[in-house]
Amino acid sequence: MSATALNPQTPATSAEAILQEVFGYGAFRGQQKAIVDHTLGGGDALVLMPTGGGKSLCYQVPAIARHREGKGVTIVVSPLIALMHDQVGALEEAGVHAAFLNSSHSQEDAQRIEREMMSGRLVMLYAAPERITNLRFQAQLASLHERGLLSLFAIDEAHCVSQWGHDFREDYLQLSMLHERFPDVPRLALTATADDHTRADMIERLKLQDARVFISSFDRPNIRYTLVEKTNPRDQLLRFIRDEHDGDAGVVYCQSRKKVEETADWLAGQGINALPYHAGLDSGLRRKNQDRFLREDGIVMVATIAFGMGIDKPDVRFVAHLDLPKNIEGYYQETGRAGRDGLEADAWLTYGLADVVNQRRMIDESPAGDDFKRIQRGKLDALLALAEAHDCRRVRLLSYFGEDSQPCGNCDNCLKPPITWDATEACRKMLSGIYRFWQHGQQRFGAGHLIDVLRGKRTDKVEQHGHHTLTTFGIGADLSENQWRAVLRQLVALGHVVAEGEFNTLVLADSARAVLKGEVQLILREAADAPKRAKTARTSSSGKAAAGAPKDLVGEALVRFQSLKAWRSEVAREHNLPAYIVFNDATLAEMACIAPQTLGELSGISGVGAKKLEAYGAEILSVLAA
Structure with a gap:
């Protein structure tokens, strides 16, 4: 049946008819149909589906169907104002009566929306978790429930409930009350990323033990993953944007607010249409920059991770990281904001030794308990293994989420396999150098001094400490400084060396003993200044003829x-x-x-x-x- 043939006086309630009539899609994708059917049957569900995989349809279609059957309003728990605004705008454009309640409303507007909700005329109401758990709002929900007008709870970004997750929000912890107070109202918890720890936490904290779990493939085949060694990060970023995404919309993530502002200013000075975004900016400027990113073409947003969750902009053609994320979940969530429309997109990251050291230090110096730190170290180790991998990035990424796959042929390692070398002897020399420092005067030194000694440079500091007399002095003169830094970065990433304290002094980990004894072979990536193979030709996703247009349009x-x-x-x-x-x-x-x-x-x-x-x-x- 065509969209125009549906009788508006007797609106369809079947999931497929609603999908076509309201959203214009001819068929569900992947597990969407099973999730929708389960929810329409009144069952609870936990849904793990990648960004861009169509999570919102999993609760929007049942919400419309149940409303047409007279079952009332669906309450959508959403953490961000921007997400609520865009979702409601899209639904109203599609002819679905929806609204959101948050702090941006006047009292008069809020009361008007509440009247619409209480009358049962609203199909969906989006609200933040702190409003959901407000006593006055709970009383309104109870009234709706008594009259049979409380249809469904959809908890979006449900990973926020987990202390193990990358985006923990304390307000989510109270959402277990929905099950306690309204046990007969189905609940649908949705997220794009969650490892085993986070999944278990979500089930426990949201009381979803009896819910059906739907796990879709985490593969985003339209995204090309590229991770490069950090040499001159600003220039590397500029080259990437100009060569691959000139005129495209993109997001650049930085760890600090200061770096966000400096990077945005520098990019703007280079002719890139770049704007800053972080939680410390004036709220008016932050909102203005976000609106420009959403409404204008070709804006590059330079941001901390405060930006992005719930941003539905589908034509983001790249996500770049100038600093290493904390874990794979965060990396996957952030990179997943590229290419939500299914067209080609890039995830580009540059990282170096300082990134590895800083992330390890943040874990070690956090006030968290030992169990939490242990799990966070394991998550960081998994990300570092991805960064230093010689094989397919996508296989590694999907394996982290428990999914088997084949080499993608589209990531940097597949397109241009990295040159590797047997660095076992070089690693033994570096570890020996650290050990000799301690043996010589029970002192610790940083990377620069260690590399000077290995390369045989008689600096004032080397002579002052008598390190030119060590047996390790000059034994690494055959490698450049950059090559030694690459070796050290990978030794730190592998956990054989630890950088401690304010000055990042180097200490041997227990695992270094086996390397020193020659019991472990270490095959490492060549450093950035080592000879490279010829570049693989690559077509820009944006196309030079028309920025922002799909490349196959001619x-x-x-x-x-x-x-x-x-x-x-x-x-x-x-x-x-x-x-x-x-x-x-x-x-x-x-x-x-x-x-x-x-x-x-x-x-x-x-x-x-x-x-x-x-x-x-x-x-x-x-x-x-x-």
Whole structure:
């Protein structure tokens, strides 16, 4: 049945009909159908699905169906104002009555929304966890429940409940009350990332022991993963953006607020349309920068991890990290914000010895208990293993989440296998150097001094401490300083060397003994200044002919795509919405390729629901005809 054939007086309640009528999609993907059916049957569920995998449809479709059956409002727990605003805007554009409640509302507006909720007219209400657990709001929920108008609870970003997760939020801990007070109302907890510890924590803290667990593939095949050794990070980043993503929207993550501002200013000075975002910025400026990122094309947001969760912008073509994340969950969550539309995107990271040392120090110096520190060290070790891997990045990444896969042929290691070398003897020399320092005067020294001794440099400091007399003096003159730094970085990453204290003095770990004895062979990546193989040719995802356009659009299709984007921008401004809420790039690209000539043909395009067909169909056909 076509979208236009549905009778508005008797709205469909089947999941497939709602998917087509409201959202314009002809079929569910992956496990969406099973999740929707389970929820419609009144069952609780825990859903793990990658960013861009369609999590929101898993609760939006049941919410619409249950509302049409007279079961009332769905309450969506959401942690961020930006997410609520965009989700509600998209639903209203699709003809679904939704609203959000947060601190941005006036008292009058909040009361109006509450009246809509209490009447049962709202299909979905988005609210933060602190509002959900508010006593007044709980009383309103109880009233809805008594009248049979409390349909479903959807807990988005559910990993926030876990102390083991990368984004713990204390307010989420109280959400167990939903099960205690409304045991007959189904609950759907959703997240994009969770390892075994986090999954167990979510089940325990949200009382989901009887819930069905749905785990989708974590693979994002449209994302290319590239991790490079840090040499001159700003220049490396600029080269990456200019060569691969000139004119594209992207996110650059930095660890500190100061570095965010400095990097954004520097990129802007280089002609990149870059803006800063971190929690310390004035709230007005922060909101203004976020709005520009969401509503304008080609903005590069330089941010701390305070930015991103719940950002639905689908046409982010790259995510870059100038600092090492804390763990694979955080890395996966952040990189997953690229390419949500399914088109090609890049995840690029540069890291060095200081990143490894800093992350280890933050764990060691945190006030957390020993068990927590032990688990966090294990998570960091897994990320370092990914960073130093010689084999497929995607295989490693998916393996962390318990998923088997084959080499992807698309990450940096698959496209250009790294040059490795047997560094066992070099590692033994470096470990011996550290040991000789301690043996000579029971003192500890940092990386620079150690490398000077190994390379035979008679600096004032070397002579002052008599280290030119050590047997390790000059035994590493055959390697450059960068090569020795690469060896040290990998020894620290592997846990054989520990950098301690304010000055990062080097200490041997227990595992170093086996390396010194020659019982362990160490095959390491060559340093950045070592001879490289010829570069593998690569096509920019953005394309030089038209920034932001899918690379497979050419000729008249490309012209149609650009015309549709211009039309979409005008509509978005009129409606005060981000452009992608009107239609995303993938939908525009399909229109541009197929060039439908009738409303019937246009209704067959993925993402064109009944409401949008009615609102925009004639205009789109006019743009395409022109």
